[in-house]
Amino acid sequence: MGLSTPVRQVGRLLVGASRETGGAARLLVQIGKRLVPPQMDRSELRRCLLRMGYKSLSIIVATAFVVGVILVIQAFVFVDRYGLRSQLGWGAGFVTVRELGPILFALMFSGRVGAYTAAELGTMQVTDQVDGLRCLAIDPISYLVVPRFVAMIVALVCLTVIGNAVALVSASVMGQILMEVDQHTFWSSLTAMLTPWDFFTSVFKSAFFGAIIAVTSCYYGLATTGGAPGVGRAVNRSVVASAAAIFVVDYFSTFVLG
Amino acid sequence: MIGLVNVTCTFDGEKALDELGMHVPKGALFGLVGPGGCGKSTLCKVVCGLVRPDSGVVVVAGVDLTKADRKALQALQSRCGVQFQNDALFEHMTALDNVSYPLRRLTDLPPVDIEDRARTRLAMVGLAGFEDRPPNRLSGGQRRRVALARACVTDPEILICGDPTAGLDPVTSRRILDMIAGIRYESKNTVILTSSDVLGLMSVADRVALMWEGRVIHEGTPPTFWRAELPEVRRFLDDARLPFGGAPWD
Numbered sequence: 001m002g003l004s005t006p007v008r009q010v011g012r013l014l015v016g017a018s019r020e021t022g023g024a025a026r027l028l029v030q031i032g033k034r035l036v037p038p039q040m041d042r043s044e045l046r047r048c049l050l051r052m053g054y055k056s057l058s059i060i061v062a063t064a065f066v067v068g069v070i071l072v073i074q075a076f077v078f079v080d081r082y083g084l085r086s087q088l089g090w091g092a093g094f095v096t097v098r099e100l101g102p103i104l105f106a107l108m109f110s111g112r113v114g115a116y117t118a119a120e121l122g123t124m125q126v127t128d129q130v131d132g133l134r135c136l137a138i139d140p141i142s143y144l145v146v147p148r149f150v151a152m153i154v155a156l157v158c159l160t161v162i163g164n165a166v167a168l169v170s171a172s173v174m175g176q177i178l179m180e181v182d183q184h185t186f187w188s189s190l191t192a193m194l195t196p197w198d199f200f201t202s203v204f205k206s207a208f209f210g211a212i213i214a215v216t217s218c219y220y221g222l223a224t225t226g227g228a229p230g231v232g233r234a235v236n237r238s239v240v241a242s243a244a245a246i247f248v249v250d251y252f253s254t255f256v257l258g
Numbered sequence: 259m260i261g262l263v264n265v266t267c268t269f270d271g272e273k274a275l276d277e278l279g280m281h282v283p284k285g286a287l288f289g290l291v292g293p294g295g296c297g298k299s300t301l302c303k304v305v306c307g308l309v310r311p312d313s314g315v316v317v318v319a320g321v322d323l324t325k326a327d328r329k330a331l332q333a334l335q336s337r338c339g340v341q342f343q344n345d346a347l348f349e350h351m352t353a354l355d356n357v358s359y360p361l362r363r364l365t366d367l368p369p370v371d372i373e374d375r376a377r378t379r380l381a382m383v384g385l386a387g388f389e390d391r392p393p394n395r396l397s398g399g400q401r402r403r404v405a406l407a408r409a410c411v412t413d414p415e416i417l418i419c420g421d422p423t424a425g426l427d428p429v430t431s432r433r434i435l436d437m438i439a440g441i442r443y444e445s446k447n448t449v450i451l452t453s454s455d456v457l458g459l460m461s462v463a464d465r466v467a468l469m470w471e472g473r474v475i476h477e478g479t480p481p482t483f484w485r486a487e488l489p490e491v492r493r494f495l496d497d498a499r500l501p502f503g504g505a506p507w508d
Contacts, residue, residue: 128344129348132348134307134308134335135339135340136335136336136360136363137333137364139332
């Protein structure tokens with residue numbers, strides 16, 4: 001009897017996780033059905049792109065700048081010890097473009113845009129605004145979810161490309177200041193060693209991460225119950241689930257994409 | 259116009275509607291009363307197709323909602339106007355945009371006519387001059403009136419008002435109920451109205467039904483409802499602290 005409680009708790013956890021994963025997967029299928037052919041509110045898409053993409057630019061640029069600087073500071077000891085100054089551009093580029101950039105920008109994006117979306121849809125849900133849309137014969141998935149899904153993917157891909165560029169520029173500047181690696185050495189080692197596939201991997205990962213953030217935030221937002229505290233719970237779950245899913249997908253995509 | 263037969267609706271194992279039967283004739287102002295949690299809101303959501311019942315038949319304007327697909331449901335919903343208890347106003351829009359939004363989505367009217375009609379509706383609910391205010395700069399009663407204007411701006415065949423007087427002072431509450439009666443009188447639409455202001459509701463409704471634990475247990479005209487001997491009716495009127503005996507309009 002003593003063992004039954006932990007077993008029951010694990011079981012409950014698994015059932016809850018399955019239910020939420022199933023719910024999110026079902027939402028993804030519904031989004032897919034409305035994307036072919038595209039059924040979405042274009043003005044809502046424009047609003048989402050502006051709010052999620054353009055208005056996130058400053059935070060992503062700031063993060064990217066710091067990432068580039070930290071990367072060089074961390075690498076300084078080893079580059080100096082082994083005399084790898086000529087390889088600094090490649091090292092910084094490889095780490096930023098393939099791994100650090102997409103994952104860090106996705107986490108920042110999740111914290112800013114994903115949390116906002118979960119709170120926005122959650123508030124709409126608990127104040128009957130979503131039902132209000134249904135009563136106006138407006139499909140909430142087409143009107144609310146699909147534009148956010150498309151906007152988050154497009155915005156995160158663009159932000160990751162810009163963020164990668166900013167991180168590399170800041171790394172090159174920091175490399176020159178800290179290790180006296182001139183710009184030509186930095187950029188020539190980067191362009192010689194990095195392939196288009198590396199950049200494609202970055203774009204591919206960020207598109208995937210954008211889709212994950214969109215589905216989880218919209219799912220938890222639309223599944224909100226219980227008034228204002230429920231909105232807080234939805235935001236919390238959305239951010240945690242997005243982060244966990246980003247790491248899991250990153251693990252598998254790194255395996256698959258090499 | 260609206261018919262429900264043996265409708266059962268369950269949420270998390272609890273029955274919100276329990277083999278409920280009800281008929282609302284065309285053009286009636288049908289009042290629904292009952293204690294909190296008796297299923298009034300669920301019933302309103304079932305009637306406008308927001309909640310699909312577990313079993314039973316729901317026919318609204320000739321459409322069987324239990325068998326209708328998404329398109330048929332949307333077509334029916336475009337013929338309904340719904341006012342939600344907590345207003346459900348779109349917070350990023352002004353009062354005028356909130357009221358004109360259904361016209362923009364559901365009609366092919368030119369923008370000038372849409373704005374004109376929305377302004378007229380806002381004036382009708384006493385909110386001329388409040389067109390450019392966002393919902394967060396309106397009082398509870400004003401928000402409720404914007405929601406009412408939005409629900410009826412398309413002249414829907416069926417108007418469903420889910421407790422439009424909740425949390426309002428008695429004067430504002432009566433004004434809103436009078437507005438709903440006025441809209442029905444002008445538009446000749448069918449209205450389902452739930453309200454915590456029982457006395458006010460009975461003064462405007464043609465028929466009143468008492469819901470109790472997911473069922474409609476009594477239905478009649480306001481005077482017959484007032485005099486009903488059914489223990490639940492007496493208990494409800496007692497709990498609502500209403501005077502017994504003669505109807506106030508006798």
